[in-house]
Amino acid sequence: MIVRLLGSIALSSLAVTATALSAPLAAQQQSADLRFPLDQEQRQANWDTVAAEVAAADRNAAGMAQDVRNLLRSQNIIDPYMANYGMSSADLGDVLALAQFSAVMLADGGRTDDPTQAQIDGIRAAIGGAAGPDLVALSASEKQNLADRLLYLIILQNAVAEALADQPALDAWMQAFASTNSEILGFDVTQVQVTSTGFATSPSAPSQSSAAGLAAGPAQSAGSGSQPAPTMGDGKSAVLGVGYQSTMVFVPGFGGGGLNAINTLTVLLQDGRACEDCLTEVLEGTLGQFAAENPDDMGRWRKVGAGYRVTWADGDTDDLEADDLHGPAPAGAKLNGSFKGVSGSSVGIASTLTIDYLDFRPDGSFVADGGTSSLGAYAIASVERAAQSGRYSIDGYRIIFEFANGAREESSFVLYDTDDEFVIIDGLPHYIPDDD
16 A cells, blocks of 8 residues: 555554544535645645644644655655556546545454455446535535545555554554544445455345445445344343453553453353353344354353352353342333443553443333544544433333334343443443432
């Protein structure tokens, strides 16, 4: 990738903020021309602006931002590279093609491969040198602003991937970039595969509209839509009880490392088996497949005094007190309060944080919203989810959400305490904050 010319630049605290690019342009329809007359002075000013934004967001990133900026000021590394593929940096469609390729490759373990001509041609054909009326209606200056900032993003992200190659922090950074790039480009970059002639959607990817993002995303494979999840049982006859444990684990990595919260559900089955983080599979009736794929997470339990001892496949044992096992929620159980669930990971200076808010009422209604932030030394992206409302019901070890738009979802559920201030949904703890 272009970034190979950046090999002499040392990686310090570096992240790329979506807000430093532009708000993503959603729901664009394919249209015509995205070319613009290139203004070199404006390009230099745009890169000055991005570098200043990075430096202002975190002084620890200022050195790297300035190094990249100095290189772009002193060398024209972009135009010769794009010219090799018959592309121009003065064509927003061409820049989008390169940005899409780069984003998909980075999501595949931080790959920084150069595209082939056939791949670039396929992606450009999908974009069609076109965008929706909102994008086409941008002035030449605004089109250049978008193109320049996307080019800067490509270089910075590839620089991180090259610098962190084979290091523990790479995966966390690439996950953060994938979140950012998916939001900017309008399609899930982790669900797209690079083929010899462009893109193909992963068979497991949910179907998406080609008009979902900044420009036309990769074409969707026929029949690639998501399948409805299996209907869950209540688990009352199969599950003896569920234990919950949360521990903080230090994960070494770039920048020294970081603390990750590890939440574990231990499920004891009536037939003497035990498994970790498998409640959903038990309720769906797919525990056999889970056991085949995760043999180390399977074990057997036996009664020891007032508690239970679990012996795992690797010979390790865990002891659970009877009081630490949680049974099914009572019939007709209702919740009352605003619950918060926090999940994510942190390795060195890279982390991704997701916060869910579920406002439950005893009349059976709920409102759900939340957001996801990808963080480096400063925020890479922050995406808020629109609020959704509906009705809920609790049945044993499952909770059923019926949304106002007609959608229906089932999730595993553990009522952790009798005060209804702590529950576990899909393995994630949700609690009522003290200040609520």
